[in-house]
Amino acid sequence: MMKFFKRLFILIFMVIIVIVLIPAVQLADYYNLIPRFSYSNEDFGIETVYSSVDYNCNGVDDYTDILLGAKADAENHPRYDGSYQENGYPPDDIGVCTDVVWRAFRNAGYSLRYMVDRDIMLYPQDYRRVDKRDDKIDFRRVVNLRVFFDKYATQLTTDTTDIARWQGGDIVIFKDNKHIGIVSDKRTKEGVVYIIHNGGQPVREEDYLKRGEVLKHYRFDASVIPEDVLVAWEG
16 A cells, blocks of 8 residues: 555656646746757858948948847846936946847947937927937837837848848847847747847847747848938947
8 A cells, every 4th residue: 555655646746747847848948048059141041141331430340230239238138127317328237128229239330329319309290109309218219219210221021931031130129019129140940030139038149039029120221321310329
């Protein structure tokens, strides 16, 4: 009888472990907590697109600079905090999704803050969600960045399976119109690009498109943008 209860206990214990373990593994996989191998353009025979513009004249094209700026923010892993900042820019150790974007643009020599602010000043009718212009926060709102990029960036496919048309340094806005990120140069085994973003998640450069539905996909090509729209980084 003792052997029977012992075996029953072991069986019950194993069932409980399985019931707990499987959802835990699924959850970890969903949030990309399980290390996995990533792929590059070369693995799929995709030609990397480089910008014809090097706005900050540092010898690196804009798309690569934007990508590297986003990667630097991901590696820095700022704590998720969207609080209003009196000088406009949050310190490097805090931020939200929009902070990834302006920091990426800063790395390419652009002041996204003042480009957005100038556009709001000149075309307030385009920014219906702005009640009172404020350069300290307007550039940190996804809805305003969407208006700006709709006007001045090249709009590309939102079909994530059309893998060759997704390149590192592209910009993505997601379906709820409340989240934004930068496309990585890393890809899944299916060729789908990773996204560099800050939603407070543990892994900041990740396979996010499996859970984030794309609303807009842009490429910021300064060569086709009016020069009066562009503002150099003030630092």
